[in-house]
Amino acid sequence: MSSLLRIIRFTRALAPLYTAIITCSVLTAAAGLAVPFLIGSATDTVAGAVNGETATGTAVRTVVLLAAAVLAAELAVTVISNVGGWFGDVMSNRMRTILSVRYYDKLLHLPQRWFDGEITGTIVARLNRSITEITNFTKMMSNSFASMLITTAAVLAISAWYAWPLTVLLLIVFPVYVWLTSLTSVKWQRLEGEKNQQIDIASGRFAEVVGQIRVVKSFVRERGELADFSRRFRSTDATTREQSTHWHRMDVIRRAFLNLVFFGIYALIFVRTVQGQFTLGEMVLLVQLMSMAKAPVESMSFVIDSAQRAIAGSKDYFRVMETPVDARTAAVMAARPEDARDAGHADGTGGELPAAVTTAVADSVLAPVPGAPVFAFREVDFAYEDGEDVLHGIDFQVDRGEKIALVGESGGGKSTIVNLLLGLYEPRRGSVEVVGHPSADLPLDQLRARIGVVFQDASLFSGSIRENIAYGHPEASEEEVVDAARRANADTFIRRFPGGYEQVIGERGLKLSGGQRQRIAVARAMLKDAPVLVLDEATSALDTKAEIQVQRGLDELMAGRTSLIIAHRLSTIAGVDRIITLSDGRIDEIGAPAELARSGGIYAQLLDLQSSGNTKKLARFDITG
Structure with missing residues (x-):
């Protein structure tokens, strides 16, 4: 239950809606409670007329008025409960929005290392499942069960007025029923967690396969992927059987106890009526009140089942939300409060930002x-995981x-240096400095x-070509976008599409060829116009003709800028000022191309291999002639 209370605290911006829902629940309960009293009074009136104690005409007028009052009360219940239901629907959807936005906000600011293990x-499946289970429970509570709980409390008070033993029996039912349910909860939640783990993995793989469907089909892996997907979902069958057996066994015990107690309640009411302690109308009143108290208890199994799912979902949700965020990342969000208006605080907890973050904001420039x-x-050592470093004393x-230019074997640490420069990871030892400050x-x-970065993988989004080019500069004019595309040798093929610059290119740009995607990525970096340019094998997907044309644009872009180039082709680094060669994560040589060509080191070896046409050995370095 603490997890659900935490959700309420986490979404305290919904307090006005919570208040409206509670108000409607109170009014609904009050109108509903009026009905048994009216029917009880009508019963006494009818009994009086039958026994000759009340004139028939008078009795008829009275029961008609009482029937009209019942109609009014029931209409009030209908209208008010639906108004409360409307508030509940709005509240649950707003809660979904808040929880989803904060989850997304949190993901955007988690360190790169966290994503490496997910x-x-x-991640997407966890978002959908967790938030759906939480909001479904809150919606159900607001639309029905809240008014039932209020009704039950009122019934306890009313029954105490008529016969305190009835209240005692009811007070026995609730705690014992909840206690029996708590015995069920621990095992149920553990099994639910096991199911969720398998479902999340299967759903994650499903999304991965859909995203890589061409690879799946080309390697004829449809059956294998389906078998793995089926295996994980089938594994939940045994868990569900165990879970359901445990739940329903306990439910039999709970409900049998409930039936026994209510046997005592009804027997007490009937006997006291026969003994003349209650009138027929009071008997009808009390029987209806007891039925109203019994309804939420009988539905408690369903409520608790939904609550358990919500609790399990909230634990998964908060497990992500509690993941530490780099203070520098949080400071970015804190510095732009307009971006976080619906997302909550940048720390993802709905609380105040730590002092380290506010200090970072104050000193942001x-x-x-x-x-x-x-x-x-400066003497940088780095490891992606605990264990052996992949960079040594850089x-x-x-x-x-x-x-x-960075040159070296595949896996030698070239892209890792770029990752450290971008602040995606922190060095294990040493430091990376930018404009004289530690990064x-x-x-x-x-x-x-x-x-500005052009990665080896173009990494485009599913929107239009224009959106992708302007991704780093969304306010760019049409002329600026077209100019960047022209300099990247992309304008010609873009205009061939029916939609031109508004052409939607599909997830990760699947509607484009590899060379086209890369040229869009180059145009994106050009439009960003950053003072430092990083080319991580930026022309690797281009044919020779396209490479020459794009290289002209890159040469123009690099003019007057600081550039770091990871080489794929030796021809792309002929005009650099210095080359840094890497071997097993260590710097082997640093020098001008002409100097290293005579040193006998890695660069000289690559030139010899290129001139000899030994493409097999060149492939070790991700280098072609």
């Missing part, structure tokens, strides 16, 4: 240190306007605004 589809290099690596600096002291938005 499957994308599982750091002036470059005069004479400092644009960026520098130490170099890049001055303003320099063009630096750890720079807010991430300020750091990354200085860097």
Whole structure:
């Protein structure tokens, strides 16, 4: 229950809706409670007329008025409960929005390491399942069960007025029923967690397969993927059988106890009526009141089942929300409160930001240190996971306007250096400096605004071509977008599409060829116009002709800018100022191309392999001639 209370605290912005729902529940309960009294009075009136104690005409007028009062009460219940239901629907949808936006906000600000250990589809499945279970429960509670609980409390008070033993028996029912249910909960939640784990993994794989459907089909893996998907869902059958057996066994015990207690309640009412302690009308009144008290108890199994699912879902939700966020990442959001208006605080908890974050916001603009290099690596060691480092003692600096190339074997650490420069990871030892400041002291938005990147994987989105080119500069004019595309040699093929720049390119740009995707990515970096340019094998997917044309645009873009180039083809780095060669995560050599060509090191070996046409050995370095 603490998890559900936490959800309410987490969504305290919904307090006006909660108040409206409670008000409607109270009014609905009051109108509903009036009906047994009216029917009881009508019963006494009819009995008086039958026994000759009341004149027939008088009795008829009285029962007609009582029937009209019953109609009015029931109409009030109908209208007010539906008004409350409307508030409940709005509340549950608003809660879904708040929880979803905060979850998304949290994901956007989690460190890269967290994503390295997660499957994308599982993250999405967890969002859908957890929030659906939470909002379904709150919707059910607001639309029906809240008024039933209020009614039950009123019944307890009324029954105490008529016969205190009835209240005692009712007071025995509720705690014992809840206690028996609590005995069920621990095992039920454990089994539910096991099911959710398998379902989340299967759903994650499902999303992954849909996203990579061409790979699945090309390797004829449809049956294998379906078998794995089926196996995980079938594994939940045995868990469900165990879970259901346990639940229904306990439900038999609970309901048998409930039936026994209500036998005593009804027997007490009937006997006292026969003994003359209750009139027929009071008997009818009390029987109806007891039935109203019994309804929420009987439905409690369903409520508790829904509550258990919501609790399990909320635990998964808060497990993500409690993942620590880098203070620099939180500072980015805190510095842009308009972005977080619906998302809550940047720490993802709905609480106040820590002092470290507010300090980072206050110092968010750091002036470059005069004479400092644009960026520098100072004795950097790094490991993606605990264990062996993938970078060892990386130490170099890049001055303003320099063009630096990274060359080395595949897996030698070239892309890792780019990841560290972008602040996606922190060094295990040493530091990365940008404009004279440790990158750890720079807010991430300020750091990354200085860097334009073209990755080896173009990484496009499913919107239009224009949206993708303008991704880093959404306010760009049409002329600026077209100019960037033209310089990246993309304008010609873009205009061939029926939609031109508004052509939707599908998930990850699947409607484009590899070369087309890469040119869109190059145009995107050009439009960002950052002072530092990183080309992570930016022309790897282009044919020779397209590469030459795009390279012209890149040369223009690199003019006057600091550039870091991961080489795929030796021809793309012939004009750089310096080359840094890497071997097993260590710097082997640093020097001008002409100097390294004579040193006998890695670069010289690559030139010899290229001139000899030994493509097999060149492939080890991700290098072609």
